[in-house]
Every structure is written in C-alpha cells, then in structure tokens.
Amino acid sequence: MEERLTISKIKEGTVIDHINSGKALLVLKILGIDKNSKETVSMAMNVESKKMGKKDIVKVEGKFINEDQLNRIALIAPSATINIIKNYEIKRKFKVKIPKKVEGILKCPNKNCITNTEREPVKTSFSIYKVDNEIFAKCLYCGKKLSELEDHLE
Ligand SMILES: [Zn+2]
Numbered sequence: 001m002e003e004r005l006t007i008s009k010i011k012e013g014t015v016i017d018h019i020n021s022g023k024a025l026l027v028l029k030i031l032g033i034d035k036n037s038k039e040t041v042s043m044a045m046n047v048e049s050k051k052m053g054k055k056d057i058v059k060v061e062g063k064f065i066n067e068d069q070l071n072r073i074a075l076i077a078p079s080a081t082i083n084i085i086k087n088y089e090i091k092r093k094f095k096v097k098i099p100k101k102v103e104g105i106l107k108c109p110n111k112n113c114i115t116n117t118e119r120e121p122v123k124t125s126f127s128i129y130k131v132d133n134e135i136f137a138k139c140l141y142c143g144k145k146l147s148e149l150e151d152h153l154e
Pocket of ligand 1: 108109110113114115139140141142143144
C-alpha cells in the first residue's frame, strides 16, 4: 500500500522500481535523460522497501524505453524492476537483465585505448560479466577490466 502512494499513477510510460538507494540520478544518466529531454520525469529517493531497506524509484511519463536500454540499468542497479504502464495499468513487469555487451556508455580508463584517441575516437564497447554478485566490464579493444562501473559512465 505504502509503495502505491509513493508512486502516483501515470497514464503512460515507464516506471523503474527497486533501484538501489542513491542511484536514481545515475539511472537517468544511463537512459540519456537530462534537462534537454522532453519527457516528464519524477523521482522518489530513499523510499522504504521491505526487500531492500531503502530504494529509489524513477518514473518517466509518456515514454516507452526499449528493453536493451533498460537492461543497461543493471550495470548500476541489478535488482531494478521495470513497469510498463499503459492507460494507468501495468502492462508488463520485468527485472532488468545484465547485458552481455554495452556500447557507448562506459568510458575506458586506458589513455592509450583506441576509444580515447582524440582524432578518430572509436565508440566504446565492453563485455559485461559477473563474479560473486559483483559486475565487471572488459574493454573489447584493449582488454582493460573495470569494476565499480558507476565511476566509469561516459
Ligand atoms: Zn580500452
């Protein structure tokens, strides 16, 4: 009940729930939503959650975000759940899945990597893998391995 009060209903759009608390802004960054976006976005931070203690919620009105893009959220909030809302009802609900590969979202910290050349930079590409519940990325160009992925968002 409490959770329903926190997220007021929207007519159409995408609600991202069960985001680790404090990560809502990073979720928006991953989705490429900023002050120039036309969508109405609302956020709730530090919402009480039975499952997680505290969580964040992000609500994007009037936009259905594609699943590949939504799965990128798993890089920083692996337990996030997605609710697709149509006509005030949840039409689909799913948990984000860690993508096998991401392009153009993480930055390679290796200065000599081809993705960091000033003249003709190549779009970054990383394979994603999990070890003991921690998520890592590996640059497909130079092999550099990253942990703490939120520190490496482009
Ligand atoms: Zn690299």
